[in-house]
Amino acid sequence: EAGVAQSPRYKIIEKRQSVAFWCNPISGHATLYWYQQILGQGPKLLIQFQNNGVVDDSQLPKDRFSAERLKGVDSTLKIQPAKLEDSAVYLCASSSTGTGNIETQYFGPGTRLLVL
């Protein structure tokens, strides 16, 4: 079974530039998550999708961050414009809701963003 795919793996941009990350979840997984992991911290949930609808985006800085999941499969996360404090690893995860009473999230390798 293929895992969660993310691209690019690394990105370096200057502040005020725009950047986009892509995630392809495990086939058949209805739920998709984007997390921000700042160095030395645990992942923080940015947004959760159920199919192509947003379940939770309470911690997404909506003035600069946006995400979409067209057709309920792949997802993109965009930052526009980027700030220095956005330097982090952006993790995508997916899960198969309804396969039991415990949710197992499968994580991709992440995209490491450096904002200069």
Next chain:
Amino acid sequence: GEDVEQSLFLSVREGDSSVINCTYTDSSSTYLYWYKQEPGAGLQLLTYIFSNMDMKQDQRLTVLLNKKDKHLSLRIADTQTGDSAIYFCAEAPGGYQKVTFGTGTKLQVIP
């Protein structure tokens, strides 16, 4: 709000047992998880425990939960060099509700 805390670093010798500790504040936490993150990789779910359990054993892993003190621990028996990684505890109030991760404990295994 929720807060999950862990010590930052643990160093053990190969073959010894490792114990990684975690405290959480949300008394409504129902599901408690341990994840492993190897360098350059995403998180991998190791094990989980429900809040109505005190202990769960899975091969070399033993999870202990003290619900009164909101303390969770992960014991790794016969620690190997391949166990070197960052370990995150996490909690969620429900099976499909938002998961809050701790700050992570970096485990270093000395050969």
